[in-house]
Amino acid sequence: MGRGGRSGEEIDRQIPWDEIKKHNTRTDRWIVIEDKVYNVSEWAKKHPGGSAIMGHYAGQDASEAFREFHKDKLKVSKYMAPICIGNVVPKASADLDEEEIKKDFLQLRKIAEDMDLFKPSKVFFSLIVGHLIFFEILAYMTLYYFGTGWIPTMFSVLFYTIVQAEAGWSQHDFGHLSVFKSVKWNKILHSFVMNFLKGASVSWWQHLHNQHHSKPNIINKDPDVRLEKVFVLGKEIPKRVAENKNNIMPYNWQHRYFFLIGPPLLFPVFFQMMVFKHPISRKNWLDVFIMCTFYLKVLILYTPFYGVLGTCLYYFVVRCLESHWFVWVSQSNHIPMDIEDDKERPWLALQLNATCDVEKSHFNDWFTGHLNFQIEHHCFPTMPRHNLYKIAPYVQSLCKKHGIEYKCKTLAGAFSDIVKSLKHSGEIWYAHYQSYHYK
Known part of the structure; x- marks a missing residue:
C-alpha cells in the first residue's frame, strides 16, 4: 500500500477495522473520519495542529475529534480527498x-x-x-x-x-x-x-x-x-x-x-x-x-x-x-x-x-x-x-x-x-x- 494518494479502485475499497488498527506506527498511520479511511502517514507532517495528534488517533476513529477541532470542515475536506483510501467496514458488533x-x-x-x-x-x-x-x-x-x-x-x-x-x-x-x-x-x-x-x-x-x-x-x-x-x-x-x-x-x-x-x-x-x-x-x-x-x-x-x-x-x-x-x-x-x-x-x-x-x-x-x-x-x-x-x-x-x-x-x-x-x-x-x- 502506498503512502497517500488514491486510485479509482481505492475510492470504493472496503477496509475492515482489523486492517485499520495495524496502521498505528510513526511511519504508517491510518485514521477513520465519518466512515472514510485516510492514510495520513506523510500528510501528518503538514498537519497545522501537529503530527502528534495524528499519531494519537492512528488506527482509530477520529470523527468526533475532527468535528470539534475544525471550524471550517468544508475547507479542510479538500485536503482530505487525495488521501482517502476507502471506506470502513462497519463493526460486526458495535x-x-x-x-x-x-x-x-x-x-x-x-x-x-x-x-x-x-x-x-x-x-x-x-x-x-x-x-x-x-x-x-x-x-x-x-x-x-x-x-x-x-x-x-x-x-x-x-x-x-x-x-x-x-x-x-x-x-x-x-x-x-x-x-x-x-x-x-x-x-x-x-x-x-x-x-x-x-x-x-x-x-x-x-x-x-x-x-x-x-x-x-x-x-x-x-x-x-x-x-x-x-x-x-x-x-x-x-x-x-x-x-x-x-x-x-x-x-x-x-x-x-x-x-x-x-x-x-x-x-x-x-x-x-x-x-x-x-x-x-x-x-x-x-x-x-x-x-x-x-x-x-x-x-x-x-x-x-x-x-x-x-x-x-x-x-x-x-x-x-x-x-x-x-x-x-x-x-x-x-x-x-x-x-x-x-x-x-x-x-x-x-x-x-x-x-x-x-x-x-x-x-x-x-x-x-x-x-x-x-x-x-x-x-x-x-x-x-x-x-x-x-x-x-x-x-x-x-x-x-x-x-x-x-x-x-x-x-x-x-x-x-x-x-x-x-x-x-x-x-x-x-x-x-x-x-x-x-x-
Whole structure:
C-alpha cells in the first residue's frame, strides 16, 4: 500500500477495522473520519495542529475529534480527498451504548449551533484584550509616578502578574480559534498576546495543548501528564514508575515538595527554557523573533527603574506569582481526575473522565479565564468562553442520561483535591515500590 494518494479502485475499497488498527506506527498511520479511511502517514507532517495528534488517533476513529477541532470542515475536506483510501467496514458488533452517546453528543452540538453558542462576542473579547493593555500600562505608570519604593513595586508586580496570568487565558481563546471566523486573524492575535504580551512560544503551546485536548489524561499521549519524572499522577503511572529501578524522587513526599518546586518554579524555570527550546529546535525563527520583542520591551521599560539585575529580579518575581496562579487553576481540573491508557472512549466520556468544573461566580470566571467550565470547554474547544456556562446544563443532562459522572467543585475544594490526589498517587508508588523491590 502506498503512502497517500488514491486510485479509482481505492475510492470504493472496503477496509475492515482489523486492517485499520495495524496502521498505528510513526511511519504508517491510518485514521477513520465519518466512515472514510485516510492514510495520513506523510500528510501528518503538514498537519497545522501537529503530527502528534495524528499519531494519537492512528488506527482509530477520529470523527468526533475532527468535528470539534475544525471550524471550517468544508475547507479542510479538500485536503482530505487525495488521501482517502476507502471506506470502513462497519463493526460486526458495535457497542450500542457508545454509539448512542456519540449520537446524543452530535445532537447536543446541533443544539449549541442553533443557540449561536459558537458565535463570539466582539465586545467581550475587546474588553478582555483591553484590560490586559490597561494593566500593562498601569504596572509601568505606577513606577513612573510613584517611584521604586516597596509599595509602588509591590503594586506594579501585582498589576504585571495580572497581565501575564490573564494573557495566558486570552491567548488560549485565540489559540482555539474561538474569537474570529478567520483563522488568520485568530493566529495574528494569538501571536500578539502569546509572543508579545507574554514572551512565550505559540508553536510550543500548540504542540502541547492540541495533544492535551485530543487525548486528555491519556498516558503517553497527553503531555500534561508527563511531568519530567518529578511527579507521578493517577493510579497507573505510580505503579509503572515504581517498577523502574531509576526512581529519582521520593514520590511519597510529592504532595509536600509540590509547594516548593511546582507552583513557584514551573514558569520561571521549566517553561522559561521550553518556550525557547521548542521553536529553536524546529527553526521557527518568526516565533523566536516576536518573543524576543517582549524581553526587549521589558528591558527598555524597566531597566531605567531597577537596572538590569533589578529588572531580572522583577521579572522573576512576576513569573513566580503567575506560575502559582496558572498551576493551581490548570491542575485543579485534571490531576484529581482519572489518568489511564487509551481506551478509545467516545468524545463525551473521554472528556468527562479527565475534567471537572469549578463553580460559577464573577471572580471564578475571571480568575480562571472561564476555565472553571473545563468540561464544557473540552467538549467544545472552539466555543467562545463566555458561552460555556450556557451549554453546561445540557451537558449535565446528557451525562445524567448516560450515567457519566459530572463533577463540579468549589474553588477551594478543587485546589485541595490537587494535593490530595498527589498524596494518594505518592502512596500508591511507595506501596508498589516496597512490594516490587523488597519481595
